[in-house]
Structures are given as C-alpha cells and as structure tokens.
Amino acid sequence: MNIVMLFVTLPKKEKKNMNKKVCFTILLALGTMMASAQETLWLQCNESLPTPTRIMPVRQSDNNHQNDGAVQHSVDFTVDRNFSTNYHSAYYPGHIKVTPETPAELIYDFEDVERIDDLEYVPRQDGSLNGTVSEAEIYVKTAADSDYRLYQHCQWPLNMDTKCVHFEGGLIQPVSIKVRVLNGYGALASCAEMAFLKMGKELTNTDVFADDLCTRLKPGTTRADIERIQQPVIRQLATELLEGTYVTDYRVASYDCYDSPQWLAEQWKTPGKCYDQLQGVTGIVVEPGKHLVMVEGLPEGMSATLKVVAWYTGLTGRSFDGGNPEIKTYDLKNGSNIIDHDSRWAGLAYIAYFNDEGKASKCPPIRVHFVGGTVNGYLTPDQTNEQMHQMTAAAPSRFIDVVSRKVHAVWTSAGMHEFCKADDGKSPGYRQYMNILDTLITWEQRVVGFEKYGRVPKNRTLLYVNFTYGAAFQGGLGISSHVDNERGLLNCQGLLYNDSESVWGLGHEWGHQHQLKPYFCWGGTNEVTNNLAAYYVLMHLGYRYEQLHWGKREGLEKGVKHYIESETDDCILESSDLFERLCPFVKLCNYFMNEGGKPDFLPDLYETLRHSQVTPDSTNVIPYVFNFIRTASTLSGYNLTPYFERFGFLRVKAFEIDDYGKYTYHLTQERLDAFRRDMNTLERKKKLKPMPADMVERIAHTPDIEYEHPHFEN
Ligand SMILES: [Zn+2]
Secondary structure, eight states: OBOOOOOOOOOTTOOOOOOHHHHHHHHHHHTSOOOOHHHHHHHHHHTTSOOOEEOOOSEEEESOOOBOSSOBOOGGGGGSSOTTSOEEOOOSSSOOOOOSSSOEEEEEEOSSOOEEEEEEEEOOOSSOOTTOEEEEEEEEEETTOSSOEEEEEEEOOSSSSOEEEEEEEEEESEEEEEEEEEEETTSOOEESEEEEEEOOSGGGOOTTBSSTTOOSBOTTOOHHHHHTOOOHHHHHHHHHHHHTOOOOTTTEEEEOOEEOHHHHHHHHTOTTOOOOSOOEEEEEEEOSEEEEEEEEOOOTTOOEEEEEEESOOSOOOSSOOSOOOEEEEEEEOSEEEEEEEOSSSOEEEEEEOEETTSOGGGSOOEEEEETTOEEOOEEOTTSOHHHHHHHHHHOSSSEEEEEOSSEEEEEEHHHHHHHOBOTTSSSBOHHHHHHHHHHHHHHHHHHTTTTTTTOOOSOOEEEEEESSOSSOEEOSSOEEEEGGGHHHHTOHHIIIIIOHHHHHHHHHHHHHHTOOTTTTSOTTOTTTTHHHHHHHHHHHTTOOGGGSOHHHHHHHHHHIIIIISSOOOOOGGGOSOHHHHHHHHHHHHHHHHTTTSOTTHHHHHHHHHHTOOOOOBTTBSHHHHHHHHHHHHHHHTBOOHHHHHHTTSOOSOEEEEESSSEEEEEOOHHHHHHHHHHHHHHHHTTSSBOOOTTHHHHHHTOOOOOOOOOOOOO
16 A cells, blocks of 8 residues: 655644643643653753744735735735745736746844844645745844845755744844745745744853753852752753763764655655655653753754654544644754644654755764653664563653664554564564564665665665554555554564565565656556565565465466466456566566576666656556566566567557556557567667567466575574
C-alpha cells in the first residue's frame, strides 16, 4: 500500500491560551506518562519561563495583492493573528508575477518599540503551496539608520513550517521591516501570519555557567550565587549542577547534519518517497507547556527545527480515518529557545537538521540541551539487551525510538518490552531485531544498486506504529504498521523462520520507498515492482518458495500458465492479479542473476533505469514499457522483445489504468512495428543477440534462487 499523506503542522504561536494547570492534570489523568517527582518539579519551573512578547506594527502596506472586489487579500491578513486568512499576491484576473525583478514587498512600520528579536513567517496552512515563499530578502531600518539596509537573504524549503529570522543581539529601536519576496511557489506570494517577537529578558542572566549550553558551572560558583538567580529554571539547573545530581544523558547531545530526504529522493529518482525526516532522535519527552532548549553550533544560514511528535492522537480503529501522528515544529536558533508546546499531547522530540544541497558531510554537528527535559531514552545496538529491557519497562512515554544503523523505528514501549524476543522465542531480542531490520535495508539497498553505485546514504529510513490503519502502508513520513501487528513484527523467531507475510510486508513497503518513478513504477506497476524487493529480501532470509503465502504462489504460477503455456491476447497490465504481473520480472531477474551469469543484473537495471531519459506521451505508459524492455535487453545482451511480447506487455490495444492516478495503455500497430524495427536494428548492428528459440521458456521456468539462513547476532 502506498499512501501520500499530508501532515498539517500548526505553528507554535497559534495559542489556545490553555490553562497550564488544567493541561497538566489532563496529562496525568490520561496516563500518557508517569511523571516522577523530579519531572514534576521541572515542569513547575518551566511554567515560569518567559513567553515572547508579540510586537504589533503601527501600520503595514504591500505593493501587490489580490483584490476579489469583496475581499482584498492585503498585508493586513498577516497581522490578524488568524492562521486561516492569508495575504496573497494578485492572481486573478491579472497575475502580477512575483520574481526577483518584480518582488512583492510587505512593509511593517513600528513606533516606540525597544527591540525585536525574531521575525516569523508562517506560510499558508490550508494545504496549497501557492505563493509559499522560497526566497526573500529582509530589509530593516532602525532609529540609527537613514534608510533600509539588507539584513538577511533567505532561502526556505517549500513547506508549511514556520520560518524564522533571528536578529542577532536584537533589532534595537526598529522603525520599519520590509520583506521583499523574490520567489514564491507559482510566481506568487502568500503569507498566513508575519510575527515580530521580543524575547523575555530573564534568560540573559546565565552568567553562572561556564559554557553556552549551560551544562557546567563556572569554577567557584557558590550556593549563595545560585540563590540570587531569579529565574526558577536557571536556578534549578544551577542547583542540580552544583549538587552533582543533574543528569545530562539524552538531555545534552550532539546532532549530525544529514542530507535532506527530499534531496536524496531527487538523486534516487524516487520522488515523494522519503527516508526519515525525524533523523535527530533525542529520547526526550516534551510535555504540553513551556521548555527551555539551548542550542550551539548552528552555522549561519542553516536552519534546524525541533519536531515534537505525538505518535498517538486519540483515534483508534482499522479504517484509515486520518489518525496521523501530530507533528509540531519549532524553529531553533543558537542560544536559548523557549518552546511553548501547544498540544493536548506529550510528544517525543526530534531535531531536524538537514542540508538541501547534498553537502551535509561538510556541515558541523549542532549541540542541543533540553534543560531539565524528561528522559525517555532510545534503543541502540551498542546497549545490552538487559539495559534495553529495563528501558522499555521504565520509559515514561508510551512510545520508544529504536535507532539502529539503517532504521529508525518507533513502537510502543510496552510492545517492545513484551514482544521483542530473540530467535529462541524467549529472551529479549532487541539487538537481534535491530540487526534484522538493518540487514533487510542492506538487501533492499543492494537490489536497487545503492551499494554498487555508491549511493548508500548515512540516513535511516523510518518505520512507525499507527493506530488507525489495518495493513501496512508507505506514506509521507515513512512506512507504518498497525499497533496490533507488533506481536508479529517484533518477534525475531517469527521473522526469521515462519512468518513470511510480516517480512514480505516490510520488504513491500520499503520496496515502495526505493521505487523509481516513473521508470520502474509506471501506471499499473505501483504495487508490482516494489514486490521484487520483497521477494529478494524474503529469499535472502533463507525462506523457501513453498513458504510464500499461497495467494502469491498462485499468482506467480498463473503468470507462466496464462502467458507462456497457453495462447492468449491478454495484456498483462490489465490483469487484476498483482503477482501474475510480478511473475515476468521475478523470472527475468532470477534467470540472468543465476543461469545467465549476471549476478548484478538487478542493481545494474535499477541504476541504468535511474538515468533514463524518456519523453512522456501524456498519460500513456507505453514509452516506459519500451524503455524498460530496451534497458533490460541491453544489460542482458539479448533482444528480449519476444519475452515481453509473450508475457503480454506489447498488445495492440487501448485501455485505462487506475493506479494511484489515471493512466492509459495505448499501443498502435505502427508504434509496435517501429519499436520492433529499432530493436532488430540493434541486433543487426551486433549490439544485441537474438534470443535462442527456447530461451523464453527457459527464462519463464527458471527456478528460484535459494539462500542459506543467515545468522543474526543478539
Ligand atoms: Zn503497497
């Protein structure tokens, strides 16, 4: 299953003014976490953190806005504190294009303002990207300036996340701020809110600490020094540091920069199929309310956000009803960040620190300190099974992150504790489980050519638990399975020996993540070509063909019976059986990887297809079918046209294909003849050999490749 999901992230400043005491009571009542006395103390201290003050302009103006007659979508909508009303540049009846030569300008004037620390741009939140700003210049004018001066040139990813411009040291006595939009989606500009914030002063009084992250006291700091500190959070932190009781595990950590999953998908030709976007696992629980987060080392021009994810949001069931995890995004800057987590739910915290240009390895890591944060911890292969068994028993959150070399999984803490058993069926199997997941991904990456062609990323893929969808699916965040499947999916013995369906499920969804679209995932193959990965992953685990689910075997066998052993004019892309459609791909790859003496046939096929240049023909899948046959032929050394003709890929007919979108199959006699001529020309030029008379049958009846059961350390 393959689902594109939209996660709506509400910006942090959309406050419901929730009474924090009520909020805390609800939290306890829900039993989503069991706060220790120490955690409760920190939560109480956090309540005293200053919330930023919103500074309102005395007037605002723009040079380009949509005028519907009844409604003028002017700059006024950016300061109305309403996230569902937007400023929008003119698009009808005349589209006034927003370009670097003709920018849209939003101007905000201030009077008698002492200081502005942050500007926050909140893109429209209604799901449309139109006008979302991707490039802007921020001009400022203070009492000390005679004219505007450029403060920052901003490039922002096209999404709904709040974008923050931090004025280092504060913009003192601001007179005017001009946002000059150079580029926005669709040559438009739009904005839900533009906020100007002054941070609370109290946190500047952190001079008892020896470092920027506030993790050590200056030598000689006394109890009397600490008692003079007004701010309760700072005083509590200093006290615990002085007494040597402050635990920095998980609270203080370093986070590497990763290439953004979107950038990777571009390189891999897997549009919209993203590796983990919650890469920076913290092991910290963020409860509703205020929190102090210190950051250091964020390079100029780079951004990082804190994402707080509530993996459960109150909905349970088996029909996909929108019960997505709740993700709240908070911008981070160097120094102190006061996060006001406006949610009913406590969430797990993740640091999103990505580079969009493939230069992550050149970006220094950042360091983050969740002051007094509630520690949940996370599982890693370098811990012992006993340590992890204790952690899953004691985790304050209902959820726990499992972070291995290639996979970031999120399961319920109780599920991990109860079901994650080793292949003896009894002992805790955390390490073995992580080994299995890593190996499955290694094989997936090998199949699609990542290993051979130097494309193995440092990034992990995400696998998470859901409460509202019966089967597994691949969506906007990663791959997911229902909480009821934890018993099977966490059990190493089952995965390794007798639960081919669970392994197939994982291989299938991860197969989606690596599907080349459209070159090996054209209309009619969305739920087919990813199964090649599922098939190989399962066989590599040492499973035998007979252990495949009967429905899958039946389909695979029907493929040969229907097209090779009988006469038919049917087109295989019209077949309703996904495994019948899978059959010719499995047979072809098995033959060339084994008998055909080309063990790298599949990785080579993926990499060559990745470099395809196909001119689309409206919604017609034929150009991609031709491209595939030509590519497979070139790699095999044979003109494989007869094989694909026999398997019903090339029929003179036209029909519609419904496959996560509307496609058509339309092949005329002229077009088929031209393709055959092209392929025959390659034969004449000795670039391809003709298939010997019995080769189609030999490929179609090629046996499965059998592997030994690998050993997985626990
Ligand atoms: Zn699927």
